[in-house]
Amino acid sequence: MPQLLGVSPASSGRPWSRGGASLTRDAVLSSLIAVAAFALASGTLACRGGDPSPARRTIIDSRDNYDPRSLDPAKSTDVPTGRAVGYLFDGLTRFTPDARLVPALATRWEMSADGRTYTFHLRAGVTFHDGKPFVARQVVRSFQRALDPKERGGRGWPLYPIAGAKAFADGRAETIAGLTVRDESTLVVVLDEAFPIFPKLLAMPVAAVVPDSTPADFGEHPIGTGPWRFVEWKHDDYVKFARNEKYWGGAAASDSLVARVIAEPSTAVAEFESGNVDILYIPESDTRRWENTDERSATLASAPGLRLWYMAINTTRGPLKDVRVRQAINYAVDTRTILDQLIGGRGNVAGGVIPPALEGGDSTRRYAYDTTKAKQLLADAGFAKGIDVDLWTGQTPPFPRLAEAIQSYLAKVGVRAKIVQRESAAMREAARKGETDLALKDWFADYPDAENFLYPLLHSANKGVGGNVSFYQSPAFDKLVDAARREPDDAKRILLYHEADAYAFNEAPMLYLFFYRDLDAVQPWIRGFQLPSILNGQDMRGVSIEHNGAGR
Amino acid sequence: MLRVLVRRLLLSIPTLAGVLVVVFLLLYVAPGDPVMAMVGERADPETIARLRTELRLDDPLPVQFAHYAGGVLRGDLGRSYITGRPILSDLLERFPKTLELAGAAMLLAAICGITLGVLAARRPGGWTDRLSLGIAYLGTSFPVYWIGLLLILVFAVQLRWLPPSGFGRPQNLVLPALALGMRSIAFLARMTRSAMLDALGADFTRTARAKGVPERLVVVRHALRNALIPVITVLGLDFGAYLTGSILTETIFSWPGLGRYVVNAIARRDLPGVQGAVLFMSVVFVLVNLVTDMGYAKADPRVRYET
Numbered sequence: 001m002p003q004l005l006g007v008s009p010a011s012s013g014r015p016w017s018r019g020g021a022s023l024t025r026d027a028v029l030s031s032l033i034a035v036a037a038f039a040l041a042s043g044t045l046a047c048r049g050g051d052p053s054p055a056r057r058t059i060i061d062s063r064d065n066y067d068p069r070s071l072d073p074a075k076s077t078d079v080p081t082g083r084a085v086g087y088l089f090d091g092l093t094r095f096t097p098d099a100r101l102v103p104a105l106a107t108r109w110e111m112s113a114d115g116r117t118y119t120f121h122l123r124a125g126v127t128f129h130d131g132k133p134f135v136a137r138q139v140v141r142s143f144q145r146a147l148d149p150k151e152r153g154g155r156g157w158p159l160y161p162i163a164g165a166k167a168f169a170d171g172r173a174e175t176i177a178g179l180t181v182r183d184e185s186t187l188v189v190v191l192d193e194a195f196p197i198f199p200k201l202l203a204m205p206v207a208a209v210v211p212d213s214t215p216a217d218f219g220e221h222p223i224g225t226g227p228w229r230f231v232e233w234k235h236d237d238y239v240k241f242a243r244n245e246k247y248w249g250g251a252a253a254s255d256s257l258v259a260r261v262i263a264e265p266s267t268a269v270a271e272f273e274s275g276n277v278d279i280l281y282i283p284e285s286d287t288r289r290w291e292n293t294d295e296r297s298a299t300l301a302s303a304p305g306l307r308l309w310y311m312a313i314n315t316t317r318g319p320l321k322d323v324r325v326r327q328a329i330n331y332a333v334d335t336r337t338i339l340d341q342l343i344g345g346r347g348n349v350a351g352g353v354i355p356p357a358l359e360g361g362d363s364t365r366r367y368a369y370d371t372t373k374a375k376q377l378l379a380d381a382g383f384a385k386g387i388d389v390d391l392w393t394g395q396t397p398p399f400p401r402l403a404e405a406i407q408s409y410l411a412k413v414g415v416r417a418k419i420v421q422r423e424s425a426a427m428r429e430a431a432r433k434g435e436t437d438l439a440l441k442d443w444f445a446d447y448p449d450a451e452n453f454l455y456p457l458l459h460s461a462n463k464g465v466g467g468n469v470s471f472y473q474s475p476a477f478d479k480l481v482d483a484a485r486r487e488p489d490d491a492k493r494i495l496l497y498h499e500a501d502a503y504a505f506n507e508a509p510m511l512y513l514f515f516y517r518d519l520d521a522v523q524p525w526i527r528g529f530q531l532p533s534i535l536n537g538q539d540m541r542g543v544s545i546e547h548n549g550a551g552r
Numbered sequence: 553m554l555r556v557l558v559r560r561l562l563l564s565i566p567t568l569a570g571v572l573v574v575v576f577l578l579l580y581v582a583p584g585d586p587v588m589a590m591v592g593e594r595a596d597p598e599t600i601a602r603l604r605t606e607l608r609l610d611d612p613l614p615v616q617f618a619h620y621a622g623g624v625l626r627g628d629l630g631r632s633y634i635t636g637r638p639i640l641s642d643l644l645e646r647f648p649k650t651l652e653l654a655g656a657a658m659l660l661a662a663i664c665g666i667t668l669g670v671l672a673a674r675r676p677g678g679w680t681d682r683l684s685l686g687i688a689y690l691g692t693s694f695p696v697y698w699i700g701l702l703l704i705l706v707f708a709v710q711l712r713w714l715p716p717s718g719f720g721r722p723q724n725l726v727l728p729a730l731a732l733g734m735r736s737i738a739f740l741a742r743m744t745r746s747a748m749l750d751a752l753g754a755d756f757t758r759t760a761r762a763k764g765v766p767e768r769l770v771v772v773r774h775a776l777r778n779a780l781i782p783v784i785t786v787l788g789l790d791f792g793a794y795l796t797g798s799i800l801t802e803t804i805f806s807w808p809g810l811g812r813y814v815v816n817a818i819a820r821r822d823l824p825g826v827q828g829a830v831l832f833m834s835v836v837f838v839l840v841n842l843v844t845d846m847g848y849a850k851a852d853p854r855v856r857y858e859t
Contacts, residue, residue, distance in 0.1 A: 150606075152603060154587075219635070234719070236812045237720075270716035462594075
């Protein structure tokens with residue numbers, strides 16, 4: 001019984017007292033016999049050959065572990081929603097699976113010399129799933145909707161660079177000043193200041209284009225221009241899509257696509273093993289088993305995830321104000337061993353916040369594991385007797401185990417960390433309010449650019465709710481990041497990113513852990529699936545089921 | 553009987569009002585800000601302030617409560633902070649699914665549990681007695697997620713008789729109903745056994761045998777009927793518990809019922825979702841208990857409800 005028995009039987013229930021001693025012995029025997037029968041039944045059948053491809057023509061994805069919040073781009077704040085919106089809608093731009101930016105509803109765009117004005121030329125002949133044509137004014141309306149407080153979306157920030165967007169969102173303006181429809185196929189966007197990576201933000205789900213009319217239940221019955229149209233949504237069960245035959249980029253290879261919602265990872269594995277689903281997310285704890293066994297008939301798809309695991313060090317609290325203490329924490333933890341032992345080697349040790357997969361990332365920078373140096377730094381800072389701190393973690397695996405590992409490493413150099421385990425929303429809130437000393441977190445990229453790590457995680461403008469829960473404040477770092485955000489020249493911008501990352505690294509506002517590697521299992525009959533580095537980078541258009549005639 | 557029913561229903565109103573107050577207060581004491589859960593990882597203070605105003609989260613607690621309680625009285629449980637959908641329709645969408653699972657589990661438990669109990673009581677110490685005891689031990693000492701995973705592994709992954717999870721087709725119902733009902737089967741079997749042993753040793757059984765009633769009828773008509781009262785209590789309590797959503801079973805088998813809904817609502821700090829669901833469950837629980845009490849009178853003619 002290979003995969004599901006990772007859970008221990010926990011046969012600790014209180015013995016059934018009614019019935020006396022001899023019956024108790026009998027009961028134990030009977031129970032054992034029953035368990036043995038189960039084990040035999042499954043054991044004899046454990047070895048199976050490869051499965052024939054299924055007869056269905058629907059791609060079934062099992063990666064969503066909770067129900068999407070909505071299918072409305074304006075409410076796309078979670079992963080299942082973002083993925084579904086990516087199927088149903090298009091933005092002006094979009095991402096490829098390897099996180100490059102390519103044109104979508106805009107075929108091309110020009111940036112003015114001062115970098116503040118963008119002219120987007122829109123694709124002609126595109127229609128929504130209900131047959132109505134796509135025109136420029138819908139882009140304006142979509143952005144307004146995403147920013148409108150009445151929609152209660154909560155994620156307007158990707159559009160804030162547009163002049164007047166913030167004023168509109170705050171209810172201080174009737175329209176967004178920076179948006180002008182020149183004609184049906186031309187949109188002019190004026191920004192508050194030069195921001196050369198702005199087109200990347202337009203590929204985010206929240207910037208997707210919706211039709212003129214969006215009834216109150218639009219999130220339940222979405223209509224977009226995307227490669228898949230909406231069929232049905234059974235809450236906590238699945239969302240079904242059918243291919244858009246008239247898609248401007250060419251119709252999808254498969255008839256339909258189902259995103260199943262499976263909360264329990266072991267259940268998703270069972271569905272995959274039974275051949276009922278095509279794509280499976282592999283939890284960290286299962287990595288080695290999938291990578292090292294060849295009996296499994298699946299192929300593994302891997303991609304460098306644009307995701308950083310780190311432990312924010314609140315730079316405003318007690319001994320943690322001292323840079324030497326923060327560096328000591330970095331020297332004290334053997335991140336390589338933690339990565340290998342707890343995360344199944346899924347990733348690269350981090351030496352900065354920029355993933356190596358993005359330009360500006362540096363995989364050579366490192367705080368090498370050195371307890372002597374860590375103790376020395378603590379002593380130099382005047383804490384030879386060690387310090388006491390709180391280490392906050394969420395409850396989602398593998399965070400609690402990660403916290404325990406870090407705690408034991410820290411203890412060796414005299415940093416006595418008390419683990420505070422909370423449900424993730426509560427933990428995040430405490431960290432944002434600055435109530436945590438150390439907070440174990442991860443950070444997903446919204447768009448593939450180093451700016452998406454440097455600016456939210458460490459810029460002083462984003463302290464607290466903006467994402468900088470280290471409350472790191474450094475004028476020199478801010479200056480470098482601000483300059484990078486304005487720099488139109490790609491090469492120069494990347495150098496600035498690199499410099500900013502190195503600068504913050506020396507000040508150790510976090511314990512740098514690792515960059516995650518995504519890993520999915522894909523059924524052998526699936527063709528054309530490339531695991532995306534960014535959430536909405538795989539539109540599933542090229543994915544198909546190969547039928548070998550041996551269908552069930 | 554009708555007057556009793558009405559009186560009992562009226563009496564349950566204070567209970568439900570109490571539930572309303574406690575749930576409302578508990579959630580405001582519990583850590584975690586719903587707006588923080590709404591906006592995702594990156595946000596700005598203005599958006600958060602705006603959403604708090606939109607959701608009336610900055611109103612004084614009594615005002616919020618009055619607003620909420622007023623809505624409840626009009627049959628409006630509010631809208632989800634997260635999805636924007638009306639809570640009541642969300643709950644009504646899930647309840648039939650939970651009902652289906654709970655009903656199947658209880659039916660299975662009643663049939664298997666009572667049968668096993670009766671057979672066990674007829675020959676104490678015999679093999680049926682031992683078997684039923686074994687099942688009782690398994691059912692009560694193994695946690696439901698363990699049994700659930702084991703069932704999936706054996707019957708879905710290895711034998712391929714049934715689908716591992718999902719909802720909609722009859723075969724989807726078998727494994728979750730078995731996993732959920734296992735504890736009740738065990739409990740009912742033991743309960744029935746001991747009640748039957750008492751009844752089979754009672755004077756009226758001896759009288760029945762003495763006047764020549766066939767043994768089959770002695771067991772079914774005389775002993776079992778008398779043994780049913782505790783059995784009905786267990787059935788009612790378990791059914792009430794299952795109807796309010798079986799979180800683990802629904803999670804393991806991807807069953808889109810109330811249990812999953814509540815877990816999601818709690819995880820996302822969807823206050824109206826949690827409040828509405830708990831209130832809804834309380835109503836269901838009260839009603840099931842009422843029906844159970846009425847069931848006593850049906851099973852035992854000596855039980856009469858006086859007004």
